[in-house]
Amino acid sequence: MKQAALANELTVVDSRLMKRVLYAFAALALLSAAISLGGKWFGHSIAMAGYTDDATIHQVVIGNNVIAVPANAIRFAQARRDGIASRLDLYLRYPQMDGYSEAARDDFNHTGAAKNIVFLSFEQRMMSRDMSGRFAPIYSALITKPGIAGPGGTTVYGFNEKSGYLNEVLVVAERPGKDPFVARCLSGPSADESLAPCERDIQVGDELSLTYRFPREFLGDWQTLDAAIATEAGRVLKTGH
Numbered sequence: 001m002k003q004a005a006l007a008n009e010l011t012v013v014d015s016r017l018m019k020r021v022l023y024a025f026a027a028l029a030l031l032s033a034a035i036s037l038g039g040k041w042f043g044h045s046i047a048m049a050g051y052t053d054d055a056t057i058h059q060v061v062i063g064n065n066v067i068a069v070p071a072n073a074i075r076f077a078q079a080r081r082d083g084i085a086s087r088l089d090l091y092l093r094y095p096q097m098d099g100y101s102e103a104a105r106d107d108f109n110h111t112g113a114a115k116n117i118v119f120l121s122f123e124q125r126m127m128s129r130d131m132s133g134r135f136a137p138i139y140s141a142l143i144t145k146p147g148i149a150g151p152g153g154t155t156v157y158g159f160n161e162k163s164g165y166l167n168e169v170l171v172v173a174e175r176p177g178k179d180p181f182v183a184r185c186l187s188g189p190s191a192d193e194s195l196a197p198c199e200r201d202i203q204v205g206d207e208l209s210l211t212y213r214f215p216r217e218f219l220g221d222w223q224t225l226d227a228a229i230a231t232e233a234g235r236v237l238k239t240g241h
Helices: 002-048 105-109 189-193 216-236
Strands: 057-062 065-070 087-093 117-124 143-149 155-159 168-175 178-186 198-204 208-214 237-239
Touching: 057 087, 057 117, 065 087, 065 216, 087 105, 117 216, 168 216, 178 189, 178 216, 198 216, 208 216, 216 237
Parallel strands: none
Antiparallel strands: 057 065, 065 237, 087 117, 117 208, 143 155, 155 168, 168 178, 178 198, 198 208
């Protein structure tokens, strides 16, 4: 009798122990699944680093203009919404002129040797002339002549000491029948450290100014670059009447 009772007691203990082991394994499995899912989400969040591959079109209103662009081309997260804004900052891969995607991740993270991201800023116009129009009345009096030959048939001028443009140069190219192509670029170590050391602004839409910054390597193909920027602006910009 005693042996039977002891056997029954051991069976009960073994059963309870097995249940506890099974519960423990189940809990570990759930925990592992949660960690796995959390890790995937968090890892994706880290990999995106502020980018988004969301291609939802947002309509941003600046003055009498509507700029319709996908979220993955809008540079700052808080600006990825519909509505009124005073400024809109974009970034695009050149020459594809597309926003962030998994395929373009290395380009946007600047992991390769080549630089191929351009930064665009739309805002209401503050000056009556764009950068090309300012060359004759303003910039021509602030540069030192003669300049030196630059890429793509451009001429590169240094600024004089009174200009206020420290560590910058002016890049100019003649355009028959039009004001010259004009861009300001950083020089020296500052240029090497910048992803987009050159800057140019053009007038678009209804009283809008579009400033775009780009790698200095693009100067050799400035005509194609300038045309691509103007075309993209025309594509995304709707002006009210």
